[in-house]
């Protein structure tokens with residue numbers, strides 16, 4: 001990576017919020033113009049820093065939702081009502097506001113799109129964000145790598161990127177999108193309606209012999225449950241990459 005890119009990653013810089021898109025009642029995507037952005041890989045994240053008038057600072061990590069090819073840097077944030085930072089990002093920040101961010105960060109939970117192994121993405125709630133960057137990247141480069149997304153949400157209304165996922169899944173380029181809802185069974189719903197379990201993974205995941213590249217992201221208990229199930233089913237632990245977003249959720 002070029003020197004300027006490494007420096008850019010480590011330095012705080014301002015991004016200007018250009019657009020806000022409401023994804024679900026609790027989740028919004030924020031699109032930033034970042035003049036010195038050094039570029040990123042699908043799956044990486046940024047640190048965001050807020051500074052109050054009295055100098056108090058709070059810092060949080062957010063996955064990058066946009067594809068590396070996109071002009072603007074997108075973050076998708078879920079508002080936790082008792083949270084310190086997310087209610088500000090989702091409820092207070094307005095187009096034209098500036099925000100300090102630093103990145104891209106992380107070289108492990110990334111998908112470059114340059115290998116033939118099938119791709120298995122397992123996301124819970126806002127854990128879809130870095131997986132979406134990978135799927136957007138896959139679409140932009142015209143990859144035909146077989147890919148499956150298993151996405152767990154509480155209710156249909158909570159499904160982040162629902163329409164875009166529908167389009168991507170209908171493109172006929174080897175991506176299959178599978179949803180499970182953990183707290184609702186809407187009328188006419190034909191998808192799963194339970195937490196991810198072994199029977200579901202056996203139906204959705206490639207068998208271990210196909211050596212899929214596996215990415216699991218979401219709240220910590222979700223990630224640990226899904227990864228343990230895969231390992232118990234014989235998947236190679238080294239092929240399972242995980243990103244834990246935090247405490248509870250689910």
Ligand SMILES: Cc1cc2nc3c(=O)[nH]c(=O)nc-3n(C[C@H](O)[C@H](O)[C@H](O)COP(=O)(O)OP(=O)(O)OC[C@H]3O[C@@H](n4cnc5c(N)ncnc54)[C@H](O)[C@@H]3O)c2cc1C
Pocket residue numbers: 045060061062063064076077078079080082083084085086087126129130219243244245246247248249250
């Ligand atoms: C690498 C990485 C990438 C992340 N990417 C995203 C992302 O793309 N989108 C996104 O919305 N969040 C993401 N997060 C989570 C994010 O960093 C914050 O933890 C989250 O926004 C809560 O911050 P807060 O200040 O609002 O809440 P806090 O004030 O930190 O916490 C408020 C309350 O919520 C609980 N809590 C904290 N984090 C979570 C959580 N993730 N789920 C459920 N309960 C929690 C705490 O236990 C506490 O009770 C990511 C985290 C990591 C480590």
